[in-house]
Structures are given as structure tokens and as C-alpha cells.
Amino acid sequence: NAGVTQTPKFQVLKTGQSMTLQCAQDMNHEYMSWYRQDPGMGLRLIHYSVGAGITDQGEVPNGYNVSRSTTEDFPLRLLSAAPSQTSVYFCASANSLYGSEAFFGQGTRLTVV
């Protein structure tokens, strides 16, 4: 059982480049989310989705786009990478039962130079 799979695990981008971080889950979870982890700041919510076709902004959405065309996939797009987006990115999924726990992918370490 793969759970939540993120690709790539590491990425280096030049300022201004675009890229997509992939996230897929095989648990048929309705909820999916993207977080970024920065030193001394914990994990902060970027975007989230409560089902296919439904997305919403979290705490730090600027510079990121998402879409949810299927239940399984929730890609995160960086349109024009900036050094401030250097971070570790986590994708998480959860079922819609009240009070459920979130399951996390292994993270993507992104460096923007």
C-alpha cells in the first residue's frame, strides 16, 4: 500500500522557472492538502481540497496554484519560482470522517537559486 506519494523528492530551480510538484494517494481520500515546512515555522497550509473539482486557499497561497481533477491526484504548481519558495513541501490526505487523521507524503525539498 503506497499511501501518499510525492515526486520528486529533491529539486533545484532557477529563479523564474516553473514546475509542478506531484502528489498521489491510493486510499480514496476525499481531502488533500499541501504544506510547506520552513525552519522555526512548523508546517503551514498552502492549498487544500475537499474533493475533486474543489480547492481553496490556505495560510500561504501566494505563488502557488492547484487543481484537483481526480480524487487521487493533487499537483502543486509554482508559476515563477522565487528564492522565498525554498522549502520542504508536504502533501497530505485524509478521509472526510469527522476528526480523521492526515497521512503525509515523504516531502519534496525544493531549492530556488
Place this chain on the structure above:
Amino acid sequence: AQTVTQSQPEMSVQEAETVTLSCTYDTSESDYYLFWYKQPPSRQMILVIRQEAYKQQNATENRFSVNFQKAAKSFSLKISDSQLGDAAMYFCAFHTGTASKLTFGTGTRLQVTL
């Protein structure tokens, strides 16, 4: 705004000893769920323990237990008989019923020494 505060950036414990990690939170909701996640050097986020706010009984999972004080909005994690494998970053988090929106603390790095 909902916030989680972990006031101990780093903690250290000797193997086989007990350590308590602190967490306080702020929310206007009456129903919510609290979590402790462990992040070892592998970066994987692993659920350690969870607590439903409407339950007065403190959650326990083997060597891990919590001290949940709802009125004080406090949710500390106690690790008994500490092992080398417990060394990791620990994050306190909560959500108000919808697991798509977790609020995290800044983390406590736990060192376990021989």
C-alpha cells in the same frame, strides 16, 4: 485565528528516562482534535497520538501519553522509557474536525542521549 505554540525548541533526555514536551493552543471552537506528529531525519511525518477534545480521558499509546487540559488549552506529550529511536522533531497540531486544514506548532527537537 487558531494558533499552536511549542515553547521548547529543543529538549534532551537520557535513554530510559521520561520527558515531557509542551504544547498550548488557542481556538474559539469547542470541538476539535489534537495530534502529536513525529518527524525523524527521514522527514516522514508519523502520527504519534491523537486526542478528541470532547473526551476527558487522556490518550495513551504504549510509551506515549498526553496530559490534556482543555480549560488551560494545554496538550503536552509524555514519552516514558525514552529510546534512541525517539530522537526526532515533534510537532503539535490540531484541526476543528476537518483534516484538510491542520494548524501546526513550530516543533520541538528531541535528543536522546546514552
